[in-house]
Amino acid sequence: MNEVDVFAALSNPVRREILLSLRRGPRNVGDLAQNFSLGRPAVSEHLAVLRRAALVREEPRGRERYYHLDPRPLAEVEAWMKRFERYWARRLDDLERLLDEENDT
Secondary structure: OOOOOHHHHHOOHHHHHHHHHHOOOOEEHHHHHOOOOOOHHHHHHHHHHHHHOOOEEEEEEOOEEEEEEOOOOHHHHHHHHHOOHHHHHHHHHHHHHHHHHHHHO
16 A cells, blocks of 8 residues: 555545544544535545545444544644744734735825
C-alpha cells in the first residue's frame, strides 16, 4: 500500500469533511456516507486515501469497520502553515489600518 502525502489527502473537501465528522468519535462507513451525496463505495475510497495518509485508522467490530481520527500527521500541516503566520498577521494589520482610514474619512 503506497503512502499518501497528508497535503494531498487534505486537498479533497470530502476527505476534510470526513475528518471533521471523525472528531466526534469513531464512525462506520454507513454513518459517514449519510453526510454526503455519495454512496458507501465512494466514501470507502476516500477513507482508503485517509488511511494511507495515516490520518485515520480502522477498527474491525464484527462485520463493520469503524474509523478513528489520528490527528498526529496534522502536525506536519500545522508546522508548514506556521511559516505563514507572520505574513497573514501583517496582511490583516494592513487591512485593519485601511478600514480605519476609510472610516475616518
